Amino acid sequence: GAVVSQHPSRVICKSGTSVKIECRSLDFQATTMFWYRQFPKQSLMLMATSNEGSKATYEQGVEKDKFLINHASLTLSTLTVTSAHPEDSSFYICSASIQGGFSEAFFGQGTRLTVV
């Protein structure tokens, strides 16, 4: 099956710094990628949808200046958490799909972000 690789799997950063998370489709071209956030013992909440070569579409309540998403190629999307604060600590998961017909979403393994 299709593989989506997310990097890093774990990151600890200091409050006020920025951290970048990468999501790569390894063996297919992902026209669309999705970023989710999961709080402990809770469900996944969609943060934004990114299409290659265009601006990301953010869900209501998600700060686009805080969570910068770039989808510069068909195999890579990045999420940058800017000026991170402890409340940004969470599990971030990306998924990728191929548009133009039905496509299931293929999920990365997730990134555990801890802001200290």
Add this chain to the structure above:
Amino acid sequence: GEDVEQSLFLSVREGDSSVINCTYTDSSSTYLYWYKQEPGAGLQLLTYIFSNMDMKQDQRLTVLLNKKDKHLSLRIADTQTGDSAIYFCAEDRATDSWGKLQFGAGTQVVVTP
């Protein structure tokens, strides 16, 4: 948006069948999914069903869909300790992009020996 609801916890004895239930509210949903998440890990796709189907079976897994009642269930036969995890149902409404999923809160399944 519309909610996807699941019971939060299920305890089952090893060897028994597990049934995890899910309800959704958007009748335009096209595909419905079941994912498994083990502690600290990402999501593992277990199975999915198209909304014009009533049932889908895949080895130990059986998915039942009652579109009239907007009810989805996942049955795991001969449950093993390795099945202990959180199970999420999700719907893909394909409103603008395939793969944009609305998740339930997850059902924690604990398998006891």
